Amino acid sequence: MGEAGYYIAAAIAILGVMPSAxxxxxxxxxxxxxxxxxxxxxxxxxxxxxxxxxxVETTAIYSLLISILCLFVH
Amino acid sequence: xxxxxxxxxxxxKHFFDFDIAPEVxxxxxxxxxxxxxxxxxxxxxxxxxxxxxxxxxxxxxxxGVEFFDKFATDMMGPAFKGMGGFxxxxxxxxxxxxIFGLTGLPSPMTYMAIPLSLGLVSFVMIxxxxxxxxxxxxxxxxxxxxxxxxxxxxxxxxxPLLSLTLRLFGNAIAGFALMTIMYTALEALNQMIFxxxxxxxxxxxxxxxxxxxxxxxxxxxxxxxxTVFISLTSIYIGQEGPEDITDVQTxxxxxxxxx
Numbered sequence: 001m002g003e004a005g006y007y008i009a010a011a012i013a014i015l016g017v018m019p020s021a022x023x024x025x026x027x028x029x030x031x032x033x034x035x036x037x038x039x040x041x042x043x044x045x046x047x048x049x050x051x052x053x054x055x056v057e058t059t060a061i062y063s064l065l066i067s068i069l070c071l072f073v074h
Numbered sequence: 075x076x077x078x079x080x081x082x083x084x085x086x087k088h089f090f091d092f093d094i095a096p097e098v099x100x101x102x103x104x105x106x107x108x109x110x111x112x113x114x115x116x117x118x119x120x121x122x123x124x125x126x127x128x129x130x131x132x133x134x135x136x137x138g139v140e141f142f143d144k145f146a147t148d149m150m151g152p153a154f155k156g157m158g159g160f161x162x163x164x165x166x167x168x169x170x171x172x173i174f175g176l177t178g179l180p181s182p183m184t185y186m187a188i189p190l191s192l193g194l195v196s197f198v199m200i201x202x203x204x205x206x207x208x209x210x211x212x213x214x215x216x217x218x219x220x221x222x223x224x225x226x227x228x229x230x231x232x233x234p235l236l237s238l239t240l241r242l243f244g245n246a247i248a249g250f251a252l253m254t255i256m257y258t259a260l261e262a263l264n265q266m267i268f269x270x271x272x273x274x275x276x277x278x279x280x281x282x283x284x285x286x287x288x289x290x291x292x293x294x295x296x297x298x299x300x301t302v303f304i305s306l307t308s309i310y311i312g313q314e315g316p317e318d319i320t321d322v323q324t325x326x327x328x329x330x331x332x333x
Contacts, residue, residue, distance in 0.1 A: 061244035
């Protein structure tokens with residue numbers, strides 16, 4: 001078990017990126033809706049969307065970090 | 075420590091053997107680049123006629139300074155007009171640290187202590203601003219809404235620091251790890267394809283593919299994380315400032331800060 005346990009833990013930890021990807025998709029969808037309703041606000045919506053995407057990504061980065069730690073730090 | 079060496083002897087011999095990570099030296103190089111750049115610009119701008127139109131390099135610099143001043147005013151409110159320099163210094167250091175990995179030297183962001191120090195910079199700045207504008211009311215936040223919540227509030231106080239630190243570190247280390255995996259795999263693959271070249275076979279196709287990914291993981295990711303970090307810092311600081319824009323004290327501070 002020993003060694004394999006770390007890999008299994010890394011695989012479980014990386015599952016946390018799934019909801020994050022869903023959330024990012026929602027951010028993009030809503031931003032596109034907003035742009036199609038009000039094309040003049042394109043540049044403003046785009047910059048806010050990138051900021052929001054990066055914030056949503058945070059949880060995914062945490063899982064990735066934990067998974068990398070499981071793989072390499074033992 | 076060897077047997078035939080006393081403690082004092084050992085300490086004297088190994089006094090200068092600092093165990094400093096290579097990333098810290100990278101960070102010092104980045105700092106040095108920024109300091110030299112800033113001093114050169116300060117000297118150039120001192121010997122200029124301010125009434126003349128800027129051209130060439132100086133117009134770019136002026137655009138940058140104006141952009142960050144506007145950014146600070148937009149994000150934090152008019153009371154923080156003088157914060158443009160702080161935000162610009164943070165942004166320069168962050169972006170240069172992120173793209174420093176492109177030189178082949180270790181990127182400072184992949185060493186946990188450096189994102190932690192950057193997080194501490196903005197954390198201290200947030201609380202210093204809060205104390206400056208709210209005076210004794212600042213301590214009220216820890217017993218909000220009841221004094222029973224003190225332990226919980228003391229814990230949640232560290233959340234911004236943790237999130238700012240781990241966001242930077244996680245992004246940098248994830249890019250670094252993925253690039254390392256990609257380099258290893260592509261080198262092995264290319265060595266198999268160009269096996270007639272011997273050990274140099276791995277160096278043929280690898281840089282072409284990894285270069286594109288360096289663009290994403292270092293340049294694009296670094297740019298986005300820089301934007302996020304300075305935006306979050308600005309928003310956190312702006313929350314602590316005065317809410318009423320027409321306050322007399324506010325205009326006084328903004329004039330002082332603008333100088």
